[in-house]
Amino acid sequence: MRTEPSGGTGPDLRHHGDAEVRDDGAGLVDLAVNVRADTPPLWLREEIAGSLSSLAAYPDGRAARAAVAERHGLPVERVLLTAGAAEAFVLLARALKVRRPVVVHPQFTEPEAALRDAGHSVDRVLLRAEDGFRLDPAAVPEGADLVVIGNPTNPTSVLHPAEAIVRLARPGRTLVVDEAFMDAVPGERETLAGRTDVPGLVVLRSLTKTWGLAGLRIGYVLAPAETVAELERAQPLWPVSTPALAAARACVAPRALAEAGHAAHRIAADRAHLVAGLRSLASRGVRVAEPAEGPFVLVRMPGAAGVRRRLRDLGYAVRRGDTFPGLGEEWVRVAVRDRATANGFLEALSAALADAPGAGREAAPHPG
Template sequence: MRDDGAALVDLAVNVRADTPPAWLREEMAASLSSLAAYPDGRAARAAVAARHGVPVERVLLTAGAAEAFVLLARALKVRRPVVVHPQFTEPEAALRDAGHSVDRVLLREAEGFRLDPSAVPGDADLVVIGNPTNPTSVLHPAEAVVRLARPGRVLVVDEAFMDAVPGEREALAGRTDVPGLVVLRSLTKTWGLAGLRIGYVLAPPDVVAELARVQPLWPVSTPALVAARACVGPRALAEAAHAAHRIAADRAHLVAGLSAFASRGVRVVSPAEGPFVLVRMDAAAVVRHRLRERGYAVRRGDTFPGLGEEWVRVAVRDRGTVDGFLRALSDALP
């Protein structure tokens, strides 16, 4: 909240605006009459398997992608886990909480935060990378990510934002030819279900079995299972595809507006491919404070390994919201 009590326009969160849609809320509400029974995930699991064209044995439903990171950290017996940064901090936190010593590979700003597979140590037996990556919005080529795979290594690819990429190009979900590949998907971002907690893992059956072994009983509620089944159905996939193209257009508008401030020390990491952009600016902490005074919240970047206090992440929104933000930014910049 601002000092005057007015609500902030939240550009710090990376959940799609105006979600969940009414039809999804109605489907979840209809499930409330069956809450007396224990959750049965078989239909949702089969629907996810069909959506990606894989056997059901390769699917595990989870309470969001965050639970999947905890399961991986607890279930897998790894000696040298490596996390590619900057990226979502939960994978490393889960590994450390499980007692692992974690190595980092820091992608460089000078190289556009793009993946160099040769930078990952050859003896790493667990590698975690996001694609497209939060917070850099970089979409790594699938062939570059696949180069990280090898026998004896688990390769975890967090594709929580892949459905915001038109055509889901560079996606690895559904690939069964890559050794040790584990793909995580979240339904909370595109569908605005962060409070419901729903996601899934696509992995070899032996890995799925190991994760299920340490997973609590009935981890996914009945409404979340209904949401999972709905969000991988034809109607949802068509809506998500339309939203991905709209996000791409709105992102281009945001990037163009930010680029107009280049002479005032603003630089956008590009090409951005996610529903957010990473921005470097002079005196970012001061600018964030001034933006809050003007009614806008952006995400600080210095909590992501490999980034400093000069970075912020800005969510992509509709053009009207973006134009208002750009006017506030013009006032807030030094």
């Protein structure tokens, strides 16, 4: 684990999984984007469609904000609705007066990109594969006044213990925890959403992953009331559309929470099946970062760039890993899908590996 500045040339922080299936990606099985398959469900589409008759009026977010607050047992003053979690990163970068922001990598790159676009110099704490990409709170510089970490982390799929993250909190420090994928974890264990005893804690949630709403843009911030007020002042008027507000209310209702809970258990079972299949390719140099706890897995393999291209020829898109700080071109991220899809992918991966230069040569052991 090491700390480094983020200036100069480096990974393309604005490359995201959707780039793998845009333009020439028609017909590919999408394992590059971490949005749950077969979503949004019919009942949610009907809720959203029902809001369309109100489009002539300006959006009123009060009911949705209250519903999110009730879901987490918080007062409404501690909730801010946003156009996806990505908007929240921009608001944090622009509204908060920070001197030394630190981003814990590998993780979703948008927080650092937003900070840099706002004129900040950003330090990186790089977690290592040799340590299983696990957090050592002592590695974060004491002088950091803004720390950003994902949990479970994209792309490593590591679920950090909540109390390890709490150890990062300090008076005068804003601690941002991106929980965009926490509702894909059975029981949402290790969540910090709803905690009010951690100084400077800001939790970000997304409703786009589990519910397939990436095109609608809806998420929210849970934070101290004064932080919410600062972020809200940086937002434009009516930042969340009426259909997105309807989706927010629906997705935090008891019916939706129960469905998300069932989906989390199904994802865990499907992930275990995928990981077992990947382990069976260990003699071909394939290594999985484990234990994986998110709806995706991080995989290391020799010649990964060429393997990705061959997988596309075979009909499968996976997410390249070299645009994440701390990873190299030997890494790819694979979304968890149903077992039939996983089986097809594993068969294609086996074929792609067989065609790789030096096929059959085992990579160095990887403890992650």
